[in-house]
Amino acid sequence: MEKCKRDKEGFGKLLNYEVENNVISIEFNNKKVFVNVVNSHIINFFAPLFREERNSKAVENLKDSHCDFEIENIADGIQLLTEKLTVRIYDEFKVDIYDKKGTLLCADYRGEKDPFIRRKGDFMLAEAEGHALNNDEEFKVYVSKQMEEDMFFYGLGERSGHLNKRGYHYVNWNTDNPAPHGETFDRLYKSIPFLIGLNKGNAFGIFFDNHFETHFDMGRDNSKYYYFAGVDGNLDYYFIYGPSVKNVVEGYTKITGNMPLPQMWTLGYQQCRWSYDNKARLMEIANNFREKGIPCDTLYLDIDYMDGYRVFTWNNERFNNLEEMIKKLNSMGFKVVTIIDPGVKVDKGYKIYDDGLKNGYFATDNQGIVYRNEVWPGDSVYPDFLNSEVRKWWGENQRIMTEAGVSGIWNDMNEPASFKGPLPDDVMFDNDGIPVTHKEVHNVYGHMMAKATYEGLKKATGKRPFIVTRACYAGTQKYSTIWTGDNQSTWEHLRMSIPMLMNLGLSGMAFCGTDVGGFGHDCSAELLSRWVQVGTFTPLFRNHSAMGTRDQEPWAFDESTEEINKKYIKLRYKLIPYIYDSMWNCSKNGAPIIRPLLFNYQNDKNTYEINDEFLCGENILVAPVVEQGAKARMIYLPEGETWVDYWTKEEYRGGQYIIRETPLDICPIFIKGGSIISVAEEQNYIGEKNSNKLTFEVFLCNEETETKYHHFTDDGESFKYQAGEFNNYKIKVINNNNKVEIKVKIIDYEYDDKFTHIEFIFNNINERAVTINGEAIEIIDGKAIIPNLVSNKEFV
Ligand code: GLC
Numbered sequence: 001m002e003k004c005k006r007d008k009e010g011f012g013k014l015l016n017y018e019v020e021n022n023v024i025s026i027e028f029n030n031k032k033v034f035v036n037v038v039n040s041h042i043i044n045f046f047a048p049l050f051r052e053e054r055n056s057k058a059v060e061n062l063k064d065s066h067c068d069f070e071i072e073n074i075a076d077g078i079q080l081l082t083e084k085l086t087v088r089i090y091d092e093f094k095v096d097i098y099d100k101k102g103t104l105l106c107a108d109y110r111g112e113k114d115p116f117i118r119r120k121g122d123f124m125l126a127e128a129e130g131h132a133l134n135n136d137e138e139f140k141v142y143v144s145k146q147m148e149e150d151m152f153f154y155g156l157g158e159r160s161g162h163l164n165k166r167g168y169h170y171v172n173w174n175t176d177n178p179a180p181h182g183e184t185f186d187r188l189y190k191s192i193p194f195l196i197g198l199n200k201g202n203a204f205g206i207f208f209d210n211h212f213e214t215h216f217d218m219g220r221d222n223s224k225y226y227y228f229a230g231v232d233g234n235l236d237y238y239f240i241y242g243p244s245v246k247n248v249v250e251g252y253t254k255i256t257g258n259m260p261l262p263q264m265w266t267l268g269y270q271q272c273r274w275s276y277d278n279k280a281r282l283m284e285i286a287n288n289f290r291e292k293g294i295p296c297d298t299l300y301l302d303i304d305y306m307d308g309y310r311v312f313t314w315n316n317e318r319f320n321n322l323e324e325m326i327k328k329l330n331s332m333g334f335k336v337v338t339i340i341d342p343g344v345k346v347d348k349g350y351k352i353y354d355d356g357l358k359n360g361y362f363a364t365d366n367q368g369i370v371y372r373n374e375v376w377p378g379d380s381v382y383p384d385f386l387n388s389e390v391r392k393w394w395g396e397n398q399r400i401m402t403e404a405g406v407s408g409i410w411n412d413m414n415e416p417a418s419f420k421g422p423l424p425d426d427v428m429f430d431n432d433g434i435p436v437t438h439k440e441v442h443n444v445y446g447h448m449m450a451k452a453t454y455e456g457l458k459k460a461t462g463k464r465p466f467i468v469t470r471a472c473y474a475g476t477q478k479y480s481t482i483w484t485g486d487n488q489s490t491w492e493h494l495r496m497s498i499p500m501l502m503n504l505g506l507s508g509m510a511f512c513g514t515d516v517g518g519f520g521h522d523c524s525a526e527l528l529s530r531w532v533q534v535g536t537f538t539p540l541f542r543n544h545s546a547m548g549t550r551d552q553e554p555w556a557f558d559e560s561t562e563e564i565n566k567k568y569i570k571l572r573y574k575l576i577p578y579i580y581d582s583m584w585n586c587s588k589n590g591a592p593i594i595r596p597l598l599f600n601y602q603n604d605k606n607t608y609e610i611n612d613e614f615l616c617g618e619n620i621l622v623a624p625v626v627e628q629g630a631k632a633r634m635i636y637l638p639e640g641e642t643w644v645d646y647w648t649k650e651e652y653r654g655g656q657y658i659i660r661e662t663p664l665d666i667c668p669i670f671i672k673g674g675s676i677i678s679v680a681e682e683q684n685y686i687g688e689k690n691s692n693k694l695t696f697e698v699f700l701c702n703e704e705t706e707t708k709y710h711h712f713t714d715d716g717e718s719f720k721y722q723a724g725e726f727n728n729y730k731i732k733v734i735n736n737n738n739k740v741e742i743k744v745k746i747i748d749y750e751y752d753d754k755f756t757h758i759e760f761i762f763n764n765i766n767e768r769a770v771t772i773n774g775e776a777i778e779i780i781d782g783k784a785i786i787p788n789l790v791s792n793k794e795f796v
Contacts, residue, residue: 009030010030010092010093011028011029011030011031011033011047011091011092011093012028012029012030012031012091012092013028013029013091014026014027014028014076014077014078014089014090014091014093015027015028015029017071017078019071022036022037022038022066022067022069023035023036023037024036024037024071024080026078026089026093028091028092028093031047031049031093032047032048033045033046033047033093033235034046034047035080035087035089037067037069037080037082038062038065038067038238038255039065039067039082040067040069040082040083040084040085041082041084041085041240041241041247041251042238042239042240042241042251042254042255043080043082043085043087043097043238043239044236044237044238044239045093045095045235045236045237045238045239046234046235046236047093047234047235047236048234049140049141049233049234049235050140050232050233050234051234054209054234054236055431055434055436055440056209056236057211057444057447057448057473057475058207058209058255058256058257058447058473058474058475059209059255059256059475060257060475060478061257062254062255067082067083068082068083069081069082074088076090076091077089077090077091077094083100084099084100084241085097085098085099085100085105085241086098086099086100086102087239094108094110095107095108096108097204097239097241099202099241099243103200103202105199105202105204105241106145106197106199106204106206106239107145107146108143108144108145108146109144109145109146109147109224109225109227110146111224111225113142113144113221113227114221114222114224115221115222116220116221116222139215139229139230139231140230140231140232140233141210141229141230141232141233141234141235142227142228142229142230143208143227143228143229143235143237144225144226144227145206145225145226145227146224146225147218147219147223147224147225147226148199148200150199150200151166151197151198151199151226152164152166152197152198152199152608152609153165153166153195153196153197153198153218153226154195154196154198154245154502154503154506154596154598155192155194155195155196155205155503155506155507156170156192156193156194156195156216156503156507157190157191157192157194157472157474157503157504157507157509158188158189158190158192158482158484158485158500158503158504158509159188159499159500159503160181160182160183160184160185160188160496160500161183161496161499162499162609162611163499163502163503163596163609163610163611164608164609165195165216165218165503166218166219167218167219167220167223168186168217168218168220169186169215169216169217169218169220169221170186170187170215170216171186171187171213171214171215172187172191172192172193172211172213172214172215172216172443173187173191173213173442173443174187174189174190174191174415174442174443174445174446174471174472174473175187175188175189175415176189176413176415176417176470176485178486178520180488180490180493180520180521181485181486181487181488181493181496182492183496188484188485189415189446189470189471189472189484189485190446190470190471190472190473190476190482190504190509191211191214191443191472191473191474192472192473192474192504192507192508192509193207193208193209193210193214193216193228193474194206194207194208194252194256194474194507194508195207195208195216195218195228196245196248196249196506197226198245198598198602198608201243201602201603202242202243203242203243203244203245203247203248203602204239204240204241204242204243204248205238205239205240205242205248205249205251205252206228206237206238206239206240207237207238207240207252207255207256207474208228208230208236208237209236209237209238209474210230210233210234210235210236210237211233211440211441211442211443211444211473212230212231212232212233212439212440212443213230213231213439213442213443214228214229214230214231215227215228215229215230216228217229231439232439232440233440238252238255240252240255244602245506245598245599245602246589246591246599246600246602249506249508249590249591249592249599250589250590250591252507252508252590253477253508253589253590254590256474256475256477256478256508257475257477257478257508258477258478258586258587258588258589258590259477259478259508259509259510259511259583259586259587259590260464260478260587261464261583261584261587261721262464262466262481262511262583263463263464263466263716263717264576264580264686264687264716264717265297265298265335265407265685265686265687265716265717266297266298266408266466266481266540267539267541267576267579267580267583267686268295268296268297268298268541268572268573268576268685268686269294269295269296269297269298269541269542269543269569269572269573270296270297270298270299270300270337270540270541270542270543271285271289271296271298271299271300271542271543271553272299272300272302272515272542272543272544272545273285273300273302273544273545273551273552273553274302274303274304274544274545274546274547275301275302275303275304275305275547276299276300276301276302277302277304277305277318278318278319279318279319279320279321279322279325282299282301282325282329283325283328283329285299285553286299286329286332286334288553288555289334289684290332290333290684292554292555292562292566293566293684294554294555294562294565294566294569295569295570295572295573295682295683295684295685296334296569296684296685297333297334297335297685297686298334298335298336298337298407298408298542299329299334299335299336299337300336300337300338300339300410300542300544301336301337301338301339302339303339303341303376304318305318305319305338305339308345308347308377309341309345309375309376309377309378310344310345310347310350310352310353310377311340311341311342311343311344311345311352312340312352312397312400312401313350314404322404323404323405326404326405326406327405330405333684333685333687333688334685335407335408336405336406336407337406337407337408337409337410337466337468338401338406338409338410339409339410339411339412340401340409340410340411340412340453341375341376341411341412341413341414342382342383342385342411342413342414342416342445342449343373343375343376343377343380343381343382343413343416343417344356344362344377344380344381344382344383345377345378345379345380346372346378346379346380346381347377352397353381355393356381356383356390356393357370357381359389359393361383361384361387361389361390361393362381362382362383362384363381363382363383363384363423363427363428363429363438364427364428365424365426365427365428366426366427366428368428371423371427371428373418373419373420373421373423374418374419374420375413375416375417375418375419376413382416382423382427382445383449384429384430385429385445385448385449385451385452386429386430386431386432386436386441386444386448387429387430387431387432388432390452391448391451391452391455392452392455392456394449394452394453394456395452395453395455395456395457395459396456396459397456398453398456398457398460399456399460402457402460402461403460407466408457408465408466408467408468409453409457409465409466409467409468410467410468410469411446411449411450411453411467411468411469411470411480412469412470413470414445414446414449414450414469414470414471415442415445415446415470415471416442416445416446416471423438423442424438425437425438425439426438426439429441443473444473445471446469446470446471446472446473446476447471447472447473447475447476447479449469449471450467450469450472450476450479450480451478451479453465453467453479453480454467454478454479454480462718462719463717463718463719464717464718464719465479466481467479467480467481468480468481468482468483468540468542469481469482470482470483470485472509474507474508475508476509477508477509477510477511481511481512481513481539481540482504482509482511482512482513482540483512483513483514483515483540483542483544484497484500484501484504484512484513484514484515485519486515486519486520486546487514487515487518487519487520488518488519488520488521489517489518489519489520489521489522489523489524489527489545489549489552490518490521490527491527491626491627491628493514493518494518494527494530494531494534494626495611495612495626495627497514497534498534498611498612498613498614498624498626499596499611500514501513501514501538501594501614502592502594502595502596502614504592505592505593505594505595506592506595506596506599508590510539510583510586510590510591510592510593511539511540511583511593512538512539512540512594513535513538513539513540513541513542514535514538515542515543515544515545516528516531516532516534516535516538516541516542516543516544517531517532517543517544517545517552518531518545518552519544519545519546519549520546520549521549522549522550523545523549523550523552524557525557525558525560525561526561526628526629526664527628528552528554528556528557528561528565529561529564529565529664529665530624530625530626530664530667532554532564532565532568532569533564533568533624533625533667534622534624534626534667535568535572536568536569536571536572536575536667537572537575537594537614537616537620537622538593538594539579539583539593539594541572554566554569560664560665563665564664564665567665568667570682573680573682573683573686574679574680574682575616575620575677575679575680576680576686577678577679577680577694577711578617578619578620578677578678578679579593579616579617580712580716581617581678581709581710581711581712582616582617582618584712585617585618585710593616593617594614594615594616595614595615596610596614596615597610597613597614597615597621597636597638598610599615600615600618600638601638601639601640603639603640604638604639604640604654604655606636606638606639606655607636607638610636612624612626613635613636618672618675619671619672619675619676619677619699619709620646620669620670620671620672620677621637621638621643621669621670621671621672622667622668622669622670623635623660623667623668623669623670624667624668625662625667625668630662631661631662631663632659632660632661632662633659633660633662633668634657634658634659635657635658635659635660635668635670636656636657637652637653637654637655637656637657637658637670638654638655639654639655640654640655641654641672641673642654642672642673642674642701642702642703642705643670643671643672643673644670644671644672644673644699644700644701644763644764645660645668645669645670646669646670646671647666647668647669649699649763649764651673651701651702651764652670653703671699671763672699672707673699673700673701673703673705674698674699674700674701674703674705674706674707674733674735675698675699675705675707675709675733676696676697676698676699676707676709676731676733677696677697677699678694678695678696678697678709678711679695679696679697679761680695681695686716687716690754691755692754692755692756692757693755693756693757693758693759693785694711694713694729694755694757694758694759695758695759695760695761696709696711696731696758696759696760696761697760697761697763698733698740698742698760698761698762698763699763699764700735700740700762700763700764700765700766700768701735701764702737704735704736704737705733705734705735706732706733706734706735707732707733708730708731708732708733709730709731709732709733710728710729710730710731710747711728711729711731712726712727712728712729713726713727713729713751713753713755714726714727714751714753715751720751721751724748724750725750725751726748726750726751727746727748727749727750727751727753728746728747728748729744729745729746729747730744730745730746730747731743731744731745735768737768738767738768738769739768739769739770739771740762740765740768740769740770740771741770741771742760742770742771742772742773743772743773744758744772744773744786756787757785757786757787758785758786759783759784759785759786760772760783760784760785760786761782761783762779762782762783762784763782765779765782770784772784772786
């Protein structure tokens with residue numbers, strides 16, 4: 001590990017160590033550090049350079065599982081051996097980590113920081129004043145690792161640019177920059193200091209749990225090393241061993257928490273606009289969806305629903321009789337989600353402001369005077385979400401919304417945004433008795449707001465809270481979904497959204513989405529058609545656009561655009577059970593819904609840098625069109641599978657590039673040969689129809705295959721599943737050229753899901769005979785129906 005630069009002295013010579021439970025405390029000449037064996041493949045390295053105690057907002061309930069390890073002296077240091085890893089620790093807290101075969105996974109770099117020289121003439125210096133041109137930042141915490149030739153990097157949350165982050169430098173400092181986001185942006189709204197490295201097929205993760213401004217440099221400085229660094233704070237990082245990216249993500253979500261299962265309706269299509277600013281317009285939108293038969297579950301109210309942008313109030317002129325309006329929308333099958341920003345209007349007589357002021361709930365300057373800046377309501381103050389009492393108060397205020405019928409909350413502007421220049425570093429917050437500065441907690445402000453909202457909504461409704469937040473930190477997935485902020489209606493932004501969402505998924509934020517159609521700028525008919533095709537497969541599927549831009553609803557262009565929107569939104573509704581199954585899976589092991597091909601096909605190197613294709617769950621590969629006018633596109637199909645074209649049912653062997661024609665209504669979709677997709681019947685909103693059958697589509701192919709699928713059902717909204725009230729159907733499909741054997745087993749059956757039949761729809765069945773649990777089944781029109789599901793004991 002590199003020198004600790006806090007006081008320009010290193011850690012010094014390794015003198016001694018002690019072991020207590022899972023923690024090895026190591027005494028160096030200048031500092032004491034702690035190495036915590038979280039389990040056999042996750043090791044935490046902690047040096048209290050700033051505070052003795054951790055102040056982690058990401059890691060909340062991590063329990064050390066008992067793990068056997070050995071520790072022994074080696075030449076120049078000590079060696080820690082777990083079942084999976086060998087960790088060697090030397091003078092200066094240098095650390096090298098090996099797998100059990102002795103392969104070096106991650107080694108501290110021994111050389112000095114040696115950044116490239118940025119040549120600046122006098123002219124450039126004058127021109128560029130105020131721009132970040134220097135790469136000679138001084139960090140108080142700095143760790144550099146040896147870069148191998150063939151390394152790839154992923155993760156780091158919300159980033160513009162490509163999937164692989166090698167060669168780039170990124171900053172974690174939550175930032176609301178309204179300029180069109182481009183590849184040159186080194187920071188956006190979110191900070192997730194979690195990096196995945198892939199080195200000769202071996203993946204590992206580094207989670208640097210430090211919420212000061214932190215930097216990650218993947219060889220931009222110098223291709224001999226990569227580093228992570230913080231302007232202040234503790235050295236506190238976790239090494240998470242793979243060797244698969246899957247294991248790394250699972251390990252990371254074990255540390256920072258899993259995304260909880262969402263309510264089912266949140267997976268439907270969502271329509272937003274800044275703003276549907278009066279009742280008549282909102283009802284017109286709602287009626288249009290139902291009249292046109294375009295499915296939709298959620299309508300949003302942006303800031304104009306409020307009284308002068310005062311949070312937790314309503315504009316009674318524009319939305320008179322609001323509760324009745326929401327009831328009406330609910331009866332039509334819509335849920336209403338409202339925006340709540342953190343900025344509280346300075347306004348004597350406004351309850352939220354008065355209560356907050358009286359109780360000392362707002363951030364102050366360094367003299368203890370309430371700090372003001374400006375956001376939408378004009379002069380505003382910032383609730384201190386670091387304080388648990390403030391979070392409770394904020395949480396309780398959510399009832400104002402839920403009692404009016406609101407079903408979810410959209411937390412925006414929580415970087416926090418400020419129109420009159422950035423908040424100074426020394427704006428003060430109260431971390432439950434510990435005074436903390438803005439400099440320390442900026443990156444967790446949105447995270448703590450989301451936590452307050454989550455806890456409040458949970459208490460108010462007893463249901464799984466639905467929150468969308470713009471700012472976040474590592475671990476926000478426990479509380480909220482995210483969207484990627486103010487993108488633009490440009491092809492460049494559609495293209496960029498794919499690697500961005502894939503890296504967010506790898507960074508624990510599995511429930512994510514972009515503004516479909518783009519927020520700023522006017523969308524075009526073709527762009528919306530292509531964007532909705534991507535949105536169909538993204539966990540959060542929300543069309544949103546800015547004030548002053550052209551209308552962007554599915555019908556806002558012409559008939560053929562409306563038809564394409566309808567076709568794909570309907571496809572989304574068909575896939576809801578499959579997406580819900582993927583969510584259930586994710587809630588247990590962190591596997592993202594939208595994920596890069598390498599997540600499932602790490603042995604196939606061709607997948608490592610594919611930016612314009614993704615997997616949706618385990619079985620669907622999507623290769624969307626992200627170029628205007630593209631009549632065809634090249635698609636890479638990963639090795640080791642046969643891929644079935646969803647539209648034509650043609651089969652392709654994996655491990656090849658193919659060209660697929662792409663008329664505007666076709667988004668290329670491929671299903672893994674032999675696999676199952678659980679599907680729903682057509683409906684206008686989730687829960688409109690109560691079918692009594694479960695339907696599985698089986699995509700057969702000419703290769704012999706054996707696949708497994710788990711289908712999950714529960715009430716789709718409460719927390720009862722946590723007490724075991726759910727069903728788990730396990731289905732196995734063994735397919736060869738002349739027969740298909742299906743085995744269905746109900747592993748858990750604690751929820752009365754009212755399904756009495758299972759239907760299998762076979763694609764590419766040809767002349768194959770089918771047995772289900774050993775019995776020959778008649779196939780009519782490619783379908784088989786098995787009745788009396790639950791009473792049929794052999795399934796249970
Ligand atoms: C911010 C949000 C955007 C929202 C607007 C008005 O720009 O990112 O989604 O519509 O504020 O509230």
